[in-house]
Amino acid sequence: MSALHDHTHCIADALTRADALCAERGARLTALRRRVLELVWSSHRPRGAYAILEDLSQQDGKAAAPLTVYRALEFLVEQGLVHRIESLNAYVGCAAPGDVHSGQFLVCEACGDAAEIDDPGVGAAIIAAAAGRGFRVQRPTVEVRGLCKSCQETSR
Amino acid sequence: MSALHDHTHCIADALTRADALCAERGARLTALRRRVLELVWSSHRPRGAYAILEDLSQQDGKAAAPLTVYRALEFLVEQGLVHRIESLNAYVGCAAPGDVHSGQFLVCEACGDAAEIDDPGVGAAIIAAAAGRGFRVQRPTVEVRGLCKSCQETSR
DNA sequence: GACAGAGTGTTATAAAGTAACACCCATGTC
DNA sequence: GACATGGGTGTTACTTTATAACACTCTGTC
Ligand SMILES: [Zn+2]
Ligand SMILES: [Zn+2]
Ligand SMILES: [Zn+2]
Ligand SMILES: [Zn+2]
DSSP states (O other): OOSSSOHHHHHHHHHHHHHHHHHHHTOOOOHHHHHHHHHHTTSSSOBOHHHHHHHHHHHHOOOOOHHHHHHHHHHHHHTTSEEEEGGGTEEEEOSSTTSOOOOEEEEETTTOOEEEEOOHHHHHHHHHHHHTTTOEEEEEEEEEEEEOHHHHHHTO | OOSSSOHHHHHHHHHHHHHHHHHHHTOOOOHHHHHHHHHHTTSSSOBOHHHHHHHHHHHHOOOOOHHHHHHHHHHHHHTTSEEEEGGGTEEEEOSSTTSOOOOEEEEETTTOOEEEEOOHHHHHHHHHHHHTTTOEEEEEEEEEEEEOHHHHHHTO
8 A cells, every 4th residue: 555645535434434334234333443443544554452452542541451442343343344464463444344355465574564455366266276175165364475566666 | 184084194294204304404303393293283273382382291291381382383384394374373284395385274163174275276366466466475374264074064 | 210232341361472591412623 | 622603492581462250331212
Protein backbone atom coordinates (compact mmCIF):
# COMPACT_ATOMS: atom_id res chain seq x y z
CA MET A 1 0.00 0.00 0.00
CA SER A 2 1.52 3.31 -1.00
CA ALA A 3 2.43 5.57 1.85
CA LEU A 4 1.12 8.42 -0.24
CA HIS A 5 -2.60 8.24 0.12
CA ASP A 6 -5.23 9.93 2.20
CA HIS A 7 -5.45 7.38 4.91
CA THR A 8 -8.06 9.34 6.83
CA HIS A 9 -10.26 8.30 3.98
CA CYS A 10 -9.48 4.62 4.43
CA ILE A 11 -10.45 4.84 8.08
CA ALA A 12 -13.63 6.78 7.49
CA ASP A 13 -14.67 4.42 4.70
CA ALA A 14 -14.02 1.38 6.85
CA LEU A 15 -16.14 2.78 9.68
CA THR A 16 -18.97 3.73 7.34
CA ARG A 17 -19.04 0.28 5.75
CA ALA A 18 -18.91 -1.31 9.18
CA ASP A 19 -21.86 0.77 10.37
CA ALA A 20 -23.86 -0.21 7.31
CA LEU A 21 -23.01 -3.90 7.48
CA CYS A 22 -23.75 -4.25 11.16
CA ALA A 23 -27.02 -2.34 10.85
CA GLU A 24 -28.04 -4.61 8.00
CA ARG A 25 -27.21 -7.72 10.01
CA GLY A 26 -28.58 -6.55 13.31
CA ALA A 27 -25.12 -6.85 14.84
CA ARG A 28 -24.24 -4.36 17.54
CA LEU A 29 -21.24 -2.27 16.62
CA THR A 30 -20.93 -0.64 20.03
CA ALA A 31 -18.80 2.41 20.79
CA LEU A 32 -15.98 0.22 22.09
CA ARG A 33 -16.01 -2.14 19.13
CA ARG A 34 -16.14 0.77 16.71
CA ARG A 35 -13.22 2.39 18.47
CA VAL A 36 -11.16 -0.81 18.32
CA LEU A 37 -11.96 -1.12 14.62
CA GLU A 38 -10.76 2.44 14.14
CA LEU A 39 -7.51 1.62 15.94
CA VAL A 40 -6.99 -1.50 13.86
CA TRP A 41 -7.39 0.69 10.81
CA SER A 42 -4.93 3.28 12.08
CA SER A 43 -2.54 1.92 9.47
CA HIS A 44 -2.42 -0.81 6.83
CA ARG A 45 0.01 -2.69 8.99
CA PRO A 46 -1.21 -5.55 11.13
CA ARG A 47 -1.42 -4.46 14.76
CA GLY A 48 -1.13 -6.63 17.83
CA ALA A 49 -3.90 -6.79 20.42
CA TYR A 50 -1.64 -5.27 23.04
CA ALA A 51 -0.67 -2.39 20.76
CA ILE A 52 -4.34 -1.58 20.37
CA LEU A 53 -4.75 -1.90 24.10
CA GLU A 54 -2.00 0.64 24.59
CA ASP A 55 -3.67 3.04 22.18
CA LEU A 56 -6.87 2.73 24.13
CA SER A 57 -5.04 3.54 27.33
CA GLN A 58 -2.97 6.39 26.01
CA GLN A 59 -5.34 8.05 23.58
CA ASP A 60 -8.54 7.50 25.48
CA GLY A 61 -7.16 7.50 28.97
CA LYS A 62 -9.00 4.28 29.71
CA ALA A 63 -6.85 1.56 31.25
CA ALA A 64 -8.62 -1.34 29.63
CA ALA A 65 -7.85 -4.99 30.27
CA PRO A 66 -6.58 -7.31 27.53
CA LEU A 67 -9.88 -9.17 27.47
CA THR A 68 -11.69 -6.00 26.50
CA VAL A 69 -9.66 -5.75 23.33
CA TYR A 70 -9.71 -9.46 22.57
CA ARG A 71 -13.49 -9.58 22.83
CA ALA A 72 -13.89 -6.62 20.53
CA LEU A 73 -11.48 -8.18 18.05
CA GLU A 74 -13.33 -11.48 18.21
CA PHE A 75 -16.54 -9.71 17.27
CA LEU A 76 -14.88 -7.81 14.45
CA VAL A 77 -13.30 -10.97 13.04
CA GLU A 78 -16.64 -12.80 13.22
CA GLN A 79 -18.29 -9.98 11.32
CA GLY A 80 -15.53 -10.12 8.72
CA LEU A 81 -14.48 -6.54 9.40
CA VAL A 82 -11.02 -7.52 10.54
CA HIS A 83 -8.69 -10.38 9.70
CA ARG A 84 -6.20 -12.03 11.97
CA ILE A 85 -2.72 -12.58 10.52
CA GLU A 86 -1.74 -15.85 12.12
CA SER A 87 1.95 -15.61 11.38
CA LEU A 88 2.15 -12.27 13.16
CA ASN A 89 -0.37 -12.68 15.96
CA ALA A 90 -1.85 -9.44 14.71
CA TYR A 91 -4.99 -7.94 13.22
CA VAL A 92 -5.67 -5.86 10.14
CA GLY A 93 -8.75 -4.24 8.68
CA CYS A 94 -10.54 -6.10 5.90
CA ALA A 95 -10.35 -4.40 2.54
CA ALA A 96 -13.61 -5.84 1.28
CA PRO A 97 -15.99 -6.69 4.10
CA GLY A 98 -19.38 -7.98 3.15
CA ASP A 99 -18.20 -10.59 0.71
CA VAL A 100 -17.49 -13.90 2.33
CA HIS A 101 -13.80 -14.66 2.17
CA SER A 102 -11.07 -15.75 4.50
CA GLY A 103 -8.32 -13.38 3.50
CA GLN A 104 -5.14 -13.80 1.56
CA PHE A 105 -2.27 -11.51 2.44
CA LEU A 106 0.99 -10.30 0.97
CA VAL A 107 2.99 -9.30 4.03
CA CYS A 108 6.04 -7.14 3.40
CA GLU A 109 9.03 -8.00 5.58
CA ALA A 110 10.48 -4.53 5.13
CA CYS A 111 7.64 -2.09 5.71
CA GLY A 112 5.28 -4.41 7.52
CA ASP A 113 2.34 -3.63 5.26
CA ALA A 114 -0.19 -6.40 4.70
CA ALA A 115 -1.95 -6.12 1.37
CA GLU A 116 -5.13 -8.13 1.19
CA ILE A 117 -5.74 -9.92 -2.07
CA ASP A 118 -8.68 -12.16 -2.70
CA ASP A 119 -7.27 -13.85 -5.71
CA PRO A 120 -9.73 -16.27 -7.30
CA GLY A 121 -6.90 -18.31 -8.78
CA VAL A 122 -5.35 -18.96 -5.39
CA GLY A 123 -8.72 -19.77 -3.87
CA ALA A 124 -9.61 -22.14 -6.68
CA ALA A 125 -6.23 -23.88 -6.54
CA ILE A 126 -6.67 -24.52 -2.83
CA ILE A 127 -10.18 -25.86 -3.26
CA ALA A 128 -8.99 -28.13 -6.06
CA ALA A 129 -5.99 -29.41 -4.12
CA ALA A 130 -8.15 -30.14 -1.08
CA ALA A 131 -10.92 -31.77 -3.09
CA GLY A 132 -8.41 -34.07 -4.74
CA ARG A 133 -7.56 -35.39 -1.28
CA GLY A 134 -11.10 -35.63 0.02
CA PHE A 135 -10.59 -32.72 2.37
CA ARG A 136 -13.51 -30.41 3.08
CA VAL A 137 -12.29 -26.81 3.31
CA GLN A 138 -13.64 -24.61 6.05
CA ARG A 139 -11.18 -21.77 6.39
CA PRO A 140 -8.14 -21.31 4.19
CA THR A 141 -5.26 -19.20 5.45
CA VAL A 142 -2.80 -17.69 2.98
CA GLU A 143 -0.05 -15.41 4.26
CA VAL A 144 2.79 -14.70 1.89
CA ARG A 145 5.94 -13.12 3.29
CA GLY A 146 8.14 -11.18 0.95
CA LEU A 147 8.90 -7.68 -0.33
CA CYS A 148 6.27 -5.33 -1.63
CA LYS A 149 6.79 -3.36 -4.80
CA SER A 150 7.80 -0.06 -3.25
CA CYS A 151 10.21 -1.69 -0.80
CA GLN A 152 11.96 -3.51 -3.66
CA GLU A 153 12.40 -0.20 -5.45
CA THR A 154 13.66 1.56 -2.34
CA SER A 155 16.27 -1.05 -1.54
CA ARG A 156 17.89 -0.83 -4.96
CA MET B 1 -3.29 -39.39 7.57
CA SER B 2 -4.90 -42.71 8.31
CA ALA B 3 -4.73 -43.83 11.90
CA LEU B 4 -4.02 -47.29 10.57
CA HIS B 5 -0.44 -47.22 9.53
CA ASP B 6 2.83 -48.31 11.00
CA HIS B 7 3.84 -45.03 12.46
CA THR B 8 7.07 -46.43 13.88
CA HIS B 9 8.11 -46.52 10.27
CA CYS B 10 7.31 -42.84 9.74
CA ILE B 11 9.50 -41.94 12.69
CA ALA B 12 12.38 -44.18 11.71
CA ASP B 13 12.28 -42.93 8.14
CA ALA B 14 12.24 -39.33 9.23
CA LEU B 15 15.26 -39.84 11.46
CA THR B 16 17.17 -41.68 8.77
CA ARG B 17 16.51 -38.97 6.22
CA ALA B 18 17.46 -36.32 8.74
CA ASP B 19 20.76 -38.07 9.48
CA ALA B 20 21.55 -38.27 5.78
CA LEU B 21 20.58 -34.69 5.00
CA CYS B 22 22.50 -33.20 7.88
CA ALA B 23 25.57 -35.28 7.14
CA GLU B 24 25.44 -34.14 3.54
CA ARG B 25 25.17 -30.51 4.56
CA GLY B 26 27.64 -30.61 7.40
CA ALA B 27 24.89 -29.60 9.81
CA ARG B 28 25.13 -31.01 13.32
CA LEU B 29 22.13 -33.11 14.20
CA THR B 30 23.07 -33.48 17.86
CA ALA B 31 21.49 -35.97 20.24
CA LEU B 32 19.16 -33.32 21.62
CA ARG B 33 18.06 -32.07 18.21
CA ARG B 34 17.53 -35.61 17.01
CA ARG B 35 15.46 -36.38 20.09
CA VAL B 36 13.30 -33.30 19.56
CA LEU B 37 12.79 -34.27 15.94
CA GLU B 38 11.69 -37.70 17.11
CA LEU B 39 9.21 -36.14 19.52
CA VAL B 40 7.83 -33.86 16.82
CA TRP B 41 7.30 -36.96 14.72
CA SER B 42 5.57 -38.82 17.54
CA SER B 43 2.35 -38.25 15.59
CA HIS B 44 1.18 -36.54 12.43
CA ARG B 45 -0.48 -33.92 14.56
CA PRO B 46 1.23 -30.58 15.06
CA ARG B 47 2.73 -30.40 18.54
CA GLY B 48 3.38 -27.30 20.61
CA ALA B 49 6.84 -26.48 21.89
CA TYR B 50 5.68 -26.92 25.47
CA ALA B 51 4.17 -30.33 24.74
CA ILE B 52 7.53 -31.45 23.42
CA LEU B 53 9.16 -29.95 26.47
CA GLU B 54 6.88 -32.00 28.67
CA ASP B 55 7.78 -35.16 26.76
CA LEU B 56 11.43 -34.44 27.31
CA SER B 57 10.84 -34.03 31.02
CA GLN B 58 8.59 -37.02 31.49
CA GLN B 59 10.10 -39.52 29.09
CA ASP B 60 13.71 -38.58 29.54
CA GLY B 61 13.58 -37.32 33.09
CA LYS B 62 15.38 -34.18 32.02
CA ALA B 63 13.70 -31.00 33.20
CA ALA B 64 14.67 -28.91 30.22
CA ALA B 65 13.95 -25.21 29.85
CA PRO B 66 11.73 -23.85 27.07
CA LEU B 67 14.70 -22.34 25.30
CA THR B 68 16.26 -25.75 24.89
CA VAL B 69 13.30 -26.89 22.86
CA TYR B 70 12.90 -23.65 20.94
CA ARG B 71 16.53 -23.70 19.87
CA ALA B 72 16.29 -27.26 18.67
CA LEU B 73 13.09 -26.46 16.78
CA GLU B 74 14.70 -23.42 15.21
CA PHE B 75 17.50 -25.59 13.88
CA LEU B 76 15.09 -28.22 12.58
CA VAL B 77 12.95 -25.61 10.82
CA GLU B 78 16.04 -24.04 9.25
CA GLN B 79 17.09 -27.43 7.94
CA GLY B 80 13.61 -27.98 6.55
CA LEU B 81 13.06 -31.06 8.69
CA VAL B 82 10.14 -29.55 10.54
CA HIS B 83 7.48 -27.00 9.63
CA ARG B 84 5.83 -24.54 11.94
CA ILE B 85 2.05 -24.28 11.68
CA GLU B 86 1.47 -20.60 12.31
CA SER B 87 -2.22 -20.84 13.02
CA LEU B 88 -1.60 -23.38 15.78
CA ASN B 89 1.71 -22.23 17.23
CA ALA B 90 2.84 -25.77 16.68
CA TYR B 91 5.36 -27.88 14.82
CA VAL B 92 5.07 -30.90 12.57
CA GLY B 93 7.57 -33.10 10.77
CA CYS B 94 8.17 -32.39 7.10
CA ALA B 95 6.95 -35.09 4.76
CA ALA B 96 9.49 -34.34 2.06
CA PRO B 97 12.63 -32.77 3.47
CA GLY B 98 15.41 -32.04 1.04
CA ASP B 99 13.27 -30.38 -1.60
CA VAL B 100 12.97 -26.68 -1.05
CA HIS B 101 9.42 -25.81 -0.21
CA SER B 102 7.60 -23.82 2.39
CA GLY B 103 4.81 -26.18 3.29
CA GLN B 104 1.11 -26.26 2.58
CA PHE B 105 -1.10 -27.95 5.09
CA LEU B 106 -4.58 -29.39 5.34
CA VAL B 107 -5.36 -29.21 9.04
CA CYS B 108 -8.30 -31.26 10.28
CA GLU B 109 -10.41 -29.54 12.94
CA ALA B 110 -11.72 -32.87 14.19
CA CYS B 111 -8.70 -35.14 14.54
CA GLY B 112 -5.98 -32.50 14.52
CA ASP B 113 -3.98 -34.15 11.77
CA ALA B 114 -1.98 -31.88 9.50
CA ALA B 115 -1.43 -33.36 6.05
CA GLU B 116 1.36 -31.73 4.13
CA ILE B 117 0.70 -31.16 0.47
CA ASP B 118 3.07 -29.42 -1.86
CA ASP B 119 0.58 -28.74 -4.55
CA PRO B 120 2.17 -27.15 -7.60
CA GLY B 121 -1.13 -25.52 -8.57
CA VAL B 122 -1.42 -23.70 -5.28
CA GLY B 123 2.21 -22.66 -5.38
CA ALA B 124 1.89 -21.40 -8.94
CA ALA B 125 -1.31 -19.49 -8.21
CA ILE B 126 0.36 -17.70 -5.31
CA ILE B 127 3.42 -16.82 -7.36
CA ALA B 128 1.19 -15.51 -10.15
CA ALA B 129 -1.01 -13.48 -7.82
CA ALA B 130 2.02 -11.95 -6.15
CA ALA B 131 3.82 -11.24 -9.41
CA GLY B 132 0.77 -9.43 -10.75
CA ARG B 133 1.11 -7.01 -7.86
CA GLY B 134 4.86 -6.58 -8.05
CA PHE B 135 5.37 -8.53 -4.82
CA ARG B 136 8.49 -10.65 -4.45
CA VAL B 137 7.64 -13.87 -2.64
CA GLN B 138 10.01 -15.16 0.01
CA ARG B 139 7.98 -17.55 2.10
CA PRO B 140 4.36 -18.51 1.38
CA THR B 141 2.24 -19.92 4.17
CA VAL B 142 -0.82 -22.00 3.35
CA GLU B 143 -2.81 -23.56 6.18
CA VAL B 144 -6.26 -24.84 5.31
CA ARG B 145 -8.61 -25.67 8.14
CA GLY B 146 -11.38 -28.15 7.51
CA LEU B 147 -12.30 -31.80 7.80
CA CYS B 148 -10.15 -34.62 6.55
CA LYS B 149 -11.61 -37.49 4.58
CA SER B 150 -11.83 -40.01 7.38
CA CYS B 151 -13.34 -37.53 9.82
CA GLN B 152 -16.05 -36.65 7.32
CA GLU B 153 -16.89 -40.32 7.00
CA THR B 154 -16.89 -40.89 10.74
CA SER B 155 -19.22 -37.99 11.48
CA ARG B 156 -21.92 -39.24 9.09
C1' DG C 1 -40.44 -1.36 36.77
C1' DA C 2 -39.08 -6.34 36.14
C1' DC C 3 -36.77 -9.28 33.17
C1' DA C 4 -33.52 -11.62 29.89
C1' DG C 5 -29.57 -11.42 27.25
C1' DA C 6 -25.76 -9.16 25.37
C1' DG C 7 -21.90 -6.40 26.51
C1' DT C 8 -18.31 -4.79 29.65
C1' DG C 9 -15.15 -4.54 33.84
C1' DT C 10 -11.92 -6.79 37.06
C1' DT C 11 -8.77 -9.97 38.78
C1' DA C 12 -6.07 -13.70 38.18
C1' DT C 13 -3.82 -17.10 35.38
C1' DA C 14 -2.28 -19.81 31.41
C1' DA C 15 0.38 -20.41 27.16
C1' DA C 16 3.97 -19.08 24.03
C1' DG C 17 8.35 -17.06 23.22
C1' DT C 18 12.91 -14.43 24.26
C1' DA C 19 17.11 -12.09 26.59
C1' DA C 20 21.38 -12.36 29.01
C1' DC C 21 25.01 -14.77 30.51
C1' DA C 22 27.71 -18.74 32.04
C1' DC C 23 29.41 -23.15 30.92
C1' DC C 24 30.81 -27.21 28.20
C1' DC C 25 33.04 -29.51 24.71
C1' DA C 26 34.63 -30.72 20.12
C1' DT C 27 37.91 -29.04 16.76
C1' DG C 28 41.92 -27.07 15.00
C1' DT C 29 46.51 -24.62 16.07
C1' DC C 30 50.74 -23.80 18.09
C1' DG D 1 49.92 -31.02 25.79
C1' DA D 2 48.30 -26.09 26.24
C1' DC D 3 45.36 -23.02 24.11
C1' DA D 4 42.17 -20.29 21.59
C1' DT D 5 37.79 -20.64 18.90
C1' DG D 6 33.05 -21.27 18.14
C1' DG D 7 28.94 -23.86 18.30
C1' DG D 8 25.88 -26.05 21.41
C1' DT D 9 23.64 -26.35 25.91
C1' DG D 10 22.05 -25.01 30.76
C1' DT D 11 20.04 -21.65 33.92
C1' DT D 12 17.50 -17.79 35.47
C1' DA D 13 14.58 -14.36 34.68
C1' DC D 14 11.41 -12.06 31.85
C1' DT D 15 8.18 -10.48 27.93
C1' DT D 16 4.39 -11.12 24.97
C1' DT D 17 0.09 -13.17 23.78
C1' DA D 18 -4.23 -15.12 25.23
C1' DT D 19 -7.96 -17.00 28.32
C1' DA D 20 -10.88 -18.29 32.69
C1' DA D 21 -14.12 -17.04 36.19
C1' DC D 22 -17.24 -14.09 37.96
C1' DA D 23 -19.56 -9.72 38.88
C1' DC D 24 -21.70 -5.77 37.09
C1' DT D 25 -24.16 -2.76 33.55
C1' DC D 26 -26.67 -1.51 29.82
C1' DT D 27 -30.50 -2.09 26.39
C1' DG D 28 -34.59 -3.39 24.58
C1' DT D 29 -39.09 -6.02 25.79
C1' DC D 30 -43.01 -7.09 28.29
ZN1 LIG E 1 -4.87 3.80 3.73
ZN1 LIG F 1 -10.99 -9.36 3.86
ZN1 LIG G 1 7.70 -30.03 4.05
ZN1 LIG H 1 -9.54 -35.68 10.72
